[in-house]
Amino acid sequence: MMQQSLGQRLSSLRVGQKIGLGYTLALGIAVSGTIASFRVGHYYQQQGQKREEHARNEIELLHRLQSRVLQTRTHQQQLIPLAQYPEKFQDEYAHLLKHQAEIQEIWTELKAFVASPILQDHVHQATILAFLQTYDRVPQLYSQELKRRVERIRNLNLALPTDVEQAQRLMLEFTNSDLALKFDGISDDLVVSINQAYRELESAEESQQQANKVVEKIVVASIGFSVVIAIILAMLTSRAIAQPIKVLTSVARRSTEESNFELQATVKQDDEIGTLANAFNQLIRAVQQLLQEQKTANEQLETYSQTLESKVEERTQELNDKNTRLHQLLEELQRTQVQMVQSEKMSALGEMVAGVAHEINNPVNFIHGNLTHVQEYAHSLLGFVQLYQKYYPDPAPEIQAEAEELDMEFIQTDLPKMLDSMKMGTDRIRQIVLSLRNFSRMDEADFxxxxxxxxxxxxxxxxxxxxxxxxxxxxxxxxxxxxxxxxxxxxxxxxxxxxxxxxxxxxxxxxxxxxxxxxxxxxxxxxxxxxxxxxxxxxxxxxxxxxxxxxxxxxxxxxxxxxxxxxxxxxxxxxxxxxxxxxxxxxxxxxxxxxxxxxxxxxxxxxxxxxxxxxxxxxx
CATH class of the missing domain: 3.30.565.10 (Histidine kinase-like ATPase, C-terminal domain)
Structure with a gap:
C-alpha cells in the first residue's frame, strides 16, 4: 500500500521536479558523506593530538631530568680539581645545589605526570613507575652524602697541600662510590624511557596519518556512492519520461499510417506527458474537423520538446559545475594535507637537531674545559722533567733505561701537539653544534x-x-x-x-x-x-x-x-x-x-x- 502511494506521488510530479529530486538526492548523499567523514576524522585527529602532545611533554620532561643529572655529575667531578681554590670550589658547589633542587622538582613533576589518565593501563606507565621506584631515594641520598663530604672539606685547611690532597681524595672516592654510580644509572635508564617516549610520539603521528586517510576514504566513497545513485536516478528518470513518450509515439504512428483516428493513448501520469497524451487524444477525436488545430498542437509539441532539452542541458551543466567544485575541493584537501605533513616533519627534524646539539654540547664542553687544565699540567710536568734533566744530567742507570724505553724526547715534543689537536677537535665540534642549533631555531616561533x-x-x-x-x-x-x-x-x-x-x-x-x-x-x-x-x-x-x-x-x-x-x-x-x-x-x-x-x-x-x-x- 505504501509502495503504491509512493508511486502515485512520484507519478504526479512534474518532469522538472523529478529531475530536481534526483539531483537533490545525489548531492545530499555526497554532502552527508563528506560531513560524516570530517566528523569521524576530527574525532581520531583529536585522539591522536592528545597522545602526541602527551608524548612530547613526556620527552621534554625526561630530557630535562637527564640534563640536570648530567650537569650535577659534571659539577661534582669539577669539584675535584677545584679543591685547591676555595672560592671556585664554593661557586661550583652552589651551581651543583641548584641542579639538585631542579632534579627534585622535576622528579615531583614526573610522578604527577605518570598519574595522567592517558597512560592508564599502558606498558610505558609500568616502565616509568619502575624507574621512579628504583631511584626514588637515590637523588636525596646522593645530595646528603655529597653535602657531608663538602662539610668535611670545609673543615680542612686548604692552604696546606696535604689537606688539599685529602679533600680531592674525599671527592674522588665519592665519584667512584656505588651511590654515585647508581646516580649515573638514572641517566642510563632515562635513555630507555626517552626511546619509548619517542616511539609513543611516532605511534601518535601514525594515528594522525591514519585519521587523515580515513577522512579521505570516506570522502571518496561518498562521492562514488553519490555518482552511482545519480546514474541510477538518471536511468529511472529517463525511463519514466521516455516510456510514456514512446507509447504515445507508437499510437500516433499507427493513427497516421493506418488513418485510424479512433485510437486513444492510455493516460497513467499527471505530469506534462499525461497532459500531452490528453491533448493528443483530443486531437485524434477532432482531427477530421480541426486539421489546423492539429498543426498548431504539433508546433506546440515541438516547442515544448526544445524547452525540455534546454532544461536537461542546463541541469546537466549545473551538475558538471558541482562535480568540478568537488574535485577542486579534494585537490585542495590533498595539498593542505601534504603541507601539514611537511611542516610536522620539519618540526620533528628541528626538535631532533636541537636535542642532539644539546646532548653533545654538555660532554664536549666538559672535555673542552678540562683540556685547558690538562695542557697546564702537561706543560708543568714537562718543564719539571727538563729542569730535573738540567741539574741531574747523569741519572741512575735504571732511570736512564726507563727514559730511553719511554722515549722522553719524543713525548716532550709530541704530547703538546696531541693536546693542541684535541683542543682543535673540540673547537670544531662546538662549531658544528652551534650551527645545528642555529639551523633548527626551534625556540623562535615569532619574527x-x-x-x-x-x-x-x-x-x-x-x-x-x-x-x-x-x-x-x-x-x-x-x-x-x-x-x-x-x-x-x-x-x-x-x-x-x-x-x-x-x-x-x-x-x-x-x-x-x-x-x-x-x-x-x-x-x-x-x-x-x-x-x-x-x-x-x-x-x-x-x-x-x-x-x-x-x-x-x-x-x-x-x-x-x-x-x-x-x-x-x-x-x-x-x-x-x-x-x-x-x-x-x-x-x-x-x-x-x-x-x-x-x-x-x-x-x-x-x-x-x-x-x-x-x-x-x-x-x-
Whole structure:
C-alpha cells in the first residue's frame, strides 16, 4: 500500500521536479558523506593530538631530568680539581645545589605526570613507575652524602697541600662510590624511557596519518556512492519520461499510417506527458474537423520538446559545475594535507637537531674545559722533567733505561701537539653544534631580526655530507659572495627551510649533470654553487643562489611552483618543496621568489625579502 502511494506521488510530479529530486538526492548523499567523514576524522585527529602532545611533554620532561643529572655529575667531578681554590670550589658547589633542587622538582613533576589518565593501563606507565621506584631515594641520598663530604672539606685547611690532597681524595672516592654510580644509572635508564617516549610520539603521528586517510576514504566513497545513485536516478528518470513518450509515439504512428483516428493513448501520469497524451487524444477525436488545430498542437509539441532539452542541458551543466567544485575541493584537501605533513616533519627534524646539539654540547664542553687544565699540567710536568734533566744530567742507570724505553724526547715534543689537536677537535665540534642549533631555531616561533648569512652557513653545514668529494666525483664547490646585510626580521626556521629546499635542488641538478661525466671532466669543469647577497635599497635585500647544473626547459620553469609537480623519479620527490618555499617567501614574509634557468647552463633562484616586515611595498 505504501509502495503504491509512493508511486502515485512520484507519478504526479512534474518532469522538472523529478529531475530536481534526483539531483537533490545525489548531492545530499555526497554532502552527508563528506560531513560524516570530517566528523569521524576530527574525532581520531583529536585522539591522536592528545597522545602526541602527551608524548612530547613526556620527552621534554625526561630530557630535562637527564640534563640536570648530567650537569650535577659534571659539577661534582669539577669539584675535584677545584679543591685547591676555595672560592671556585664554593661557586661550583652552589651551581651543583641548584641542579639538585631542579632534579627534585622535576622528579615531583614526573610522578604527577605518570598519574595522567592517558597512560592508564599502558606498558610505558609500568616502565616509568619502575624507574621512579628504583631511584626514588637515590637523588636525596646522593645530595646528603655529597653535602657531608663538602662539610668535611670545609673543615680542612686548604692552604696546606696535604689537606688539599685529602679533600680531592674525599671527592674522588665519592665519584667512584656505588651511590654515585647508581646516580649515573638514572641517566642510563632515562635513555630507555626517552626511546619509548619517542616511539609513543611516532605511534601518535601514525594515528594522525591514519585519521587523515580515513577522512579521505570516506570522502571518496561518498562521492562514488553519490555518482552511482545519480546514474541510477538518471536511468529511472529517463525511463519514466521516455516510456510514456514512446507509447504515445507508437499510437500516433499507427493513427497516421493506418488513418485510424479512433485510437486513444492510455493516460497513467499527471505530469506534462499525461497532459500531452490528453491533448493528443483530443486531437485524434477532432482531427477530421480541426486539421489546423492539429498543426498548431504539433508546433506546440515541438516547442515544448526544445524547452525540455534546454532544461536537461542546463541541469546537466549545473551538475558538471558541482562535480568540478568537488574535485577542486579534494585537490585542495590533498595539498593542505601534504603541507601539514611537511611542516610536522620539519618540526620533528628541528626538535631532533636541537636535542642532539644539546646532548653533545654538555660532554664536549666538559672535555673542552678540562683540556685547558690538562695542557697546564702537561706543560708543568714537562718543564719539571727538563729542569730535573738540567741539574741531574747523569741519572741512575735504571732511570736512564726507563727514559730511553719511554722515549722522553719524543713525548716532550709530541704530547703538546696531541693536546693542541684535541683542543682543535673540540673547537670544531662546538662549531658544528652551534650551527645545528642555529639551523633548527626551534625556540623562535615569532619574527626575529637575525643574521641571514648565519642561516645560510648553518644550512650548508647540514648539507656538507652531500657537498664533499666522493669516489665518483670531486667535491662540489660553494662560492660565497656575501655583501653587507643588516639583521633581517623573519621566521628564522622557515627561512632556513627555504634555503635547504633550494640548495638541495641545486645539488640534485649537479649530481644529475655529473652522471654522464667522468671524474677528469668534472675536475676540469667543476660543479659549483654560487651564493650572492646584497642590499637592493634601504628596505629590501636579495639572495641569489645559482648552480651550473643541467638547467630547466621553459615548460618546467612555468610549473616549478605548482603543487605536486616534480621531474624526479618516484620516491625521490613529492613536488611540494618549491611550492612550500614559494609560500614561505611570498606569503609568510611578503617577499618575492623568481627562477631563471637555461638548459645545459644552470639555474638561479632569486629571493627578495624586506628588512622589516611592516614594509608592504615591493620592488622589482
Amino acid at each position: 626575529k631580526a637575525v643574521d641571514i648569512h648565519e642561516g645560510i652557513d648553518s644550512t650548508l653545514l647540514i648539507l656538507q655530507h652531500r657537498l664533499k668529494d666522493k669516489p665518483e666525483r670531486p667535491a662540489i664547490q660553494v662560492i660565497r659572495d656575501y655583501g653587507s646585510l643588516p639583521p633581517v626580521e623573519c621566521y628564522p626556521g622557515q627561512i632556513n627551510q627555504a634555503f635547504m629546499n633550494i640548495l638541495a635542488n641545486a645539488i640534485d641538478a649537479l649530481e644529475e649533470a655529473n652522471i654522464k661525466r667522468t671524474y677528469q671532466e668534472i675536475q676540469e669543469n667543476p660543479s659549483q654553487i654560487t651564493i650572492r647577497t646584497f642590499m637592493i635599497d634601504s628596505k629590501w635585500i636579495k639572495i641569489a643562489i645559482s648552480d651550473n647544473g643541467i638547467g630547466m626547459p621553459e615548460s618546467v620553469q612555468k610549473r616549478i611552483f605548482d603543487p605536486f609537480f616534480t621531474t624526479k623519479s618516484v620516491g625521490k620527490g613529492t613536488g611540494m618543496g618549491m611550492p612550500i618555499t614559494y609560500q614561505i617567501v611570498t606569503e609568510k614574509h611578503g617577499g618575492k621568489l623568481n627562477c631563471f634557468s637555461i638548459p645545459g647552463k644552470g639555474t638561479e633562484f632569486i629571493i627578495q625579502i624586506p628588512v622589516q616586515q611592516q614594509v608592504c611595498d615591493g620592488v622589482e
